[in-house]
Amino acid sequence: MSLYAPRAAALCPNPFCAIELELAAQQCPKCDEPLAVGLRDAMVEVDVAHSGESWTEALDKLESALHFARRERYKGLRVIHGSGRGSIDSWEGPGRIRREVLNYLQQALSDSDASLSPEPHNPGAHLITF
Numbered sequence: 142m143s144l145y146a147p148r149a150a151a152l153c154p155n156p157f158c159a160i161e162l163e164l165a166a167q168q169c170p171k172c173d174e175p176l177a178v179g180l181r182d183a184m185v186e187v188d189v190a191h192s193g194e195s196w197t198e199a200l201d202k203l204e205s206a207l208h209f210a211r212r213e214r215y216k217g218l219r220v221i222h223g224s225g226r227g228s229i230d231s232w233e234g235p236g237r238i239r240r241e242v243l244n245y246l247q248q249a250l251s252d253s254d255a256s257l258s259p260e261p262h263n264p265g266a267h268l269i270t271f
């Protein structure tokens with residue numbers, strides 16, 4: 142799985158404390174300040190279409206990345222699924238990965254507040270914001 146996850150430090154939002162925190166912390170261990178969801182400002186990025194993946198492998202990668210991004214409380218996930226063009230057999234090739242990825246995401250996100258939107262000016266990626 143190729144995840145791009147910049148490791149920005151997370152600080153306690155309590156200005157009288159402001160110690161550095163574990164990125165997955167739910168509560169500050171020093172002052173007990175509860176930490177809001179969305180602690181991180183970064184997004185996870187996953188490319189499911191440019192390493193010769195089959196569409197089932199693409200969905201496995203996507204599922205892992207989605208789980209990782211939620212568990213580690215990232216702001217969202219950038220999914221690179223390819224534009225779906227450029228293949229003679231697009232039913233089983235890149236076109237299928239794109240289609241299956243979008244189907245999967247619509248179902249996976251339907252019972253949450255997360256939003257799914259096409260990346261501006263890039264037909265090969267979608268952005269999920271939790």
Ligand SMILES: [Zn+2]
Pocket residue numbers: 153154155158159160169170171172173174
């Ligand atoms: Zn604190």
